[in-house]
Amino acid sequence: MSTIFEQPRVEAPANYLNVDYGWKSWLFTTDHKRIALLYLFSITAFFMVGGAFAVAMRINLASPRGVFSADTYNKLFTMHGIIMVFFFLVPSIPAVLGNFLIPIMIGARDLAFPRINLLSWYIYIVGGIFALWAAFDGGVDTGWTFYAPYSTTYSNTHVILTAMGVFVAGFSSILTGLNFIVTIHKMRAPGMTWMRLPLFVWAHYATALIQVLGTPVIAITLVLLALERILHAGIFDPAVGGDPILFQHLFWFYSHPAVYIMILPGMGVMSELVTCFSRKGIFGYSFVAFSSIAIAVVGFFVWGHHLFVAGQSMYAGTVFSLLSFIVAVPSAIKVFNWTATMYRGSISFDTPMLYAFGFIGLFTIGGLTGLILATMALDVHLTDTYFVIAHFHYVMVGGMVMAYLGGIHFWFPKITGRMYPELWAKFAALVVFVGFNLTFFPQFLLGYLGMPRRYYSYPEEFQVLHVMSSAGASILGVGYVIPLIYLAWAWRKGPRAPQNPWDAKGLEWEKAPSPPPTFNFDTLPIVTEPAYNYSGEPEKEEPLAGEQRGDRHA
Amino acid sequence: MAIATHNERLRHHFDTAEQQEESSTLGMWVFLLTEIMFFGGMFGAYTVYRNMYPDAFASTSRFMNITLGAINTVVLITSSLTMALAVRSAQLGVKRALILFLVLTLLLGCIFLGVKVVEYHEKWVDHHIPGPGFRYDDARYFRQAQILFFLYFAMTGMHALHMIIGAGLLATLIIMARRDRFSAAWHTPVEMIGLYWHFVDIVWIFLFPLLYLIGRTR
Numbered sequence: 001m002s003t004i005f006e007q008p009r010v011e012a013p014a015n016y017l018n019v020d021y022g023w024k025s026w027l028f029t030t031d032h033k034r035i036a037l038l039y040l041f042s043i044t045a046f047f048m049v050g051g052a053f054a055v056a057m058r059i060n061l062a063s064p065r066g067v068f069s070a071d072t073y074n075k076l077f078t079m080h081g082i083i084m085v086f087f088f089l090v091p092s093i094p095a096v097l098g099n100f101l102i103p104i105m106i107g108a109r110d111l112a113f114p115r116i117n118l119l120s121w122y123i124y125i126v127g128g129i130f131a132l133w134a135a136f137d138g139g140v141d142t143g144w145t146f147y148a149p150y151s152t153t154y155s156n157t158h159v160i161l162t163a164m165g166v167f168v169a170g171f172s173s174i175l176t177g178l179n180f181i182v183t184i185h186k187m188r189a190p191g192m193t194w195m196r197l198p199l200f201v202w203a204h205y206a207t208a209l210i211q212v213l214g215t216p217v218i219a220i221t222l223v224l225l226a227l228e229r230i231l232h233a234g235i236f237d238p239a240v241g242g243d244p245i246l247f248q249h250l251f252w253f254y255s256h257p258a259v260y261i262m263i264l265p266g267m268g269v270m271s272e273l274v275t276c277f278s279r280k281g282i283f284g285y286s287f288v289a290f291s292s293i294a295i296a297v298v299g300f301f302v303w304g305h306h307l308f309v310a311g312q313s314m315y316a317g318t319v320f321s322l323l324s325f326i327v328a329v330p331s332a333i334k335v336f337n338w339t340a341t342m343y344r345g346s347i348s349f350d351t352p353m354l355y356a357f358g359f360i361g362l363f364t365i366g367g368l369t370g371l372i373l374a375t376m377a378l379d380v381h382l383t384d385t386y387f388v389i390a391h392f393h394y395v396m397v398g399g400m401v402m403a404y405l406g407g408i409h410f411w412f413p414k415i416t417g418r419m420y421p422e423l424w425a426k427f428a429a430l431v432v433f434v435g436f437n438l439t440f441f442p443q444f445l446l447g448y449l450g451m452p453r454r455y456y457s458y459p460e461e462f463q464v465l466h467v468m469s470s471a472g473a474s475i476l477g478v479g480y481v482i483p484l485i486y487l488a489w490a491w492r493k494g495p496r497a498p499q500n501p502w503d504a505k506g507l508e509w510e511k512a513p514s515p516p517p518t519f520n521f522d523t524l525p526i527v528t529e530p531a532y533n534y535s536g537e538p539e540k541e542e543p544l545a546g547e548q549r550g551d552r553h554a
Numbered sequence: 555m556a557i558a559t560h561n562e563r564l565r566h567h568f569d570t571a572e573q574q575e576e577s578s579t580l581g582m583w584v585f586l587l588t589e590i591m592f593f594g595g596m597f598g599a600y601t602v603y604r605n606m607y608p609d610a611f612a613s614t615s616r617f618m619n620i621t622l623g624a625i626n627t628v629v630l631i632t633s634s635l636t637m638a639l640a641v642r643s644a645q646l647g648v649k650r651a652l653i654l655f656l657v658l659t660l661l662l663g664c665i666f667l668g669v670k671v672v673e674y675h676e677k678w679v680d681h682h683i684p685g686p687g688f689r690y691d692d693a694r695y696f697r698q699a700q701i702l703f704f705l706y707f708a709m710t711g712m713h714a715l716h717m718i719i720g721a722g723l724l725a726t727l728i729i730m731a732r733r734d735r736f737s738a739a740w741h742t743p744v745e746m747i748g749l750y751w752h753f754v755d756i757v758w759i760f761l762f763p764l765l766y767l768i769g770r771t772r
Binding site: 181186212213216220227228233235519 | 565566567573576577580581584585587588589591592593594595596598599602603606607684685686688697698700701703704705708712
């Protein structure tokens with residue numbers, strides 16, 4: 001009994017997680033990876049709040065008479081929209097995965113402005129506190145679109161407080177975008193040319209352009225809204241000579257491009273997932289890369305398709321309709337290129353790839369129904385019906401949330417250094433897919449049959465479809481809770497992940513340990529091959545006019 | 555273990571001082587881009603209402619104090635000159651000139667804000683501040699005039715807010731300069747805040763003709 005063999009204590013190599021455990025090391029960190037985790041936990045919290053409002057809505061809609069009062073229901077869908085759009089979808093992939101991965105993917109030690117990065121998180125939290133304060137102190141009932149003059153003159157809820165929350169959170173988005181643009185321009189490792197950038201980075205570059213150019217417009221619009229609510233000078237009030245359509249123009253000038261803020265990063269994730277699990281290079285790299293930029297640019301000129309029935313001129317409507325069709329082209333290029341990438345690839349069905357399959361199918365439905373809505377004659381019939389709700393949920397939830405979950409699973413080993421339980425993950429992916437379709441497909445039918453959005457009650461013939469939708473929502477909810485549980489478990493108890501569990505390409509897998517050290521790499525990476533070089537072939541031709549090296553050490 | 559060539563101004567994630575400097579400059583320009591879009595929303599609203607109510611607009615422009623506006627324009631352009639000279643002094647590493655020009659810029663900025671207060675006070679006395687107390691002599695244009703004064707206050711107010719922030723930044727620069735924080739080798743904050751100051755000036759260069767000069771009837 002006297003001999004005690006001491007297990008030799010193996011010191012885990014220093015990484016960004018175990019370098020310090022104090023709360024100050026988190027709240028005052030400037031490490032982009034830790035800030036990404038701060039965002040991860042906070043947006044998950046907001047997702048649950050926004051989800052709770054959705055649950056309440058679906059409970060209400062399970063019966064034709066409703067459970068809550070009309071006023072309560074108005075507040076529910078408003079808070080659901082505001083929390084989900086401004087506090088979950090807009091920051092989701094950029095602020096979590098983009099923040100974590102962009103510096104590693106381009107071979108940098110951090111983003112260009114680490115302190116501004118931390119500041120953006122604090123700004124986000126302050127904005128979120130405003131919004132939650134408004135939500136739990138009586139709520140707001142204008143719809144997430146804040147349309148005037150209802151929001152400026154008639155609503156007696158917390159419009160200003162909520163608008164300030166969105167205004168403040170907007171600056172967080174601006175600062176994230178600014179940081180990404182400068183980082184991608186100035187921080188690339190030697191050899192990391194623009195045409196060797198992972199498509200995830202291209203997608204975030206395009207996203208950042210929209211964040212930087214669009215967000216200030218919603219900021220000033222909300223300032224004018226708040227001032228108008230205080231002063232009642234009538235700037236958006238038709239009763240005293242103001243123009244409510246002007247508010248809609250200003251609002252959608254940001255909020256339509258913001259839709260692309262919410263989907264482009266998901267498309268970036270998709271390019272990574274599809275190539276890795278097909279063991280093939282991307283089909284048509286430059287098309288996928290520049291389609292992101294095309295979406296960002298053209299996306300700024302389509303906002304008027306939200307105003308087809310608002311009194312906009314017929315000629316403006318025609319032009320906006322045409323442009324809306326054009327913006328679908330680059331999105332379609334992406335979908336075709338992903339499927340072409342899979343063609344003759346050796347596809348494996350790991351969890352991230354299941355989400356990628358889900359994305360392609362659901363995003364295609366969401367995108368094509370978008371074209372139906374961009375057709376003026378059809379839009380007159382479908383405006384403000386459940387068809388619109390189903391359309392953008394297919395893009396936002398079927399697209400972005402699928403990509404977000406796929407991305408979280410794909411990079412989970414890198415972020416935490418642990419593997420998640422594959423079987424549970426596959427099961428959850430399936431539940432999410434089934435639940436999602438059961439929730440939102442009936443809403444296409446409801447909309448087609450004429451069920452308007454934002455109504456707390458409905459005629460009895462719609463009940464079957466509404467009950468199907470509510471049942472689907474409960475399945476979808478389960479599908480979201482399962483990953484929450486097993487990922488939390490795996491973070492502490494999961495088996496240790498190797499550096500590159502997927503045998504994937506990219507600096508984050510090939511050069512950075514799991515989890516990475518504070519400065520990401522043990523030695524400065526030098527890039528010598530194109531992105532997604534799964535075939536291992538040397539670069540055939542110089543992609544773009546001779547630019548051989550990244551800006552660093554040029 | 556200190557590295558011999560370690561530059562205390564070079565932050566850990568940059569390789570070279572040039573890279574750091576270029577990043578700051580690009581970041582500032584991107585930020586100014588967001589500012590253009592921010593003011594752009596108001597300029598857009600201005601354009602819409604000016605086209606909608608040209609007569610009411612001509613009527614309100616009589617109440618803009620063109621003398622004070624012109625004085626402020628001169629003050630602000632001069633402050634841009636002193637700011638440019640401050641940046642030049644920083645590049646040359648002349649501390650005394652740097653502080654002098656920064657103080658002058660700050661002073662001119664404060665004069666601008668002081669004149670603005672006088673103008674706002676005039677509007678207050680005339681009951682031209684939008685809201686319940688708003689009055690307008692020409693009954694035909696009462697409602698439209700209120701909207702146009704709303705835009706006047708929103709645009710010049712937002713501009714003044716940027717001036718106040720700029721003044722705070724200048725004060726910070728003066729303190730930093732007094733503590734010998736800048737040298738010919740490193741003076742990025744002076745350059746960045748210089749860019750910001752020029753931008754705020756340019757906004758006024760657009761505001762002055764649009765609000766005071768165009769469509770003036772008398």
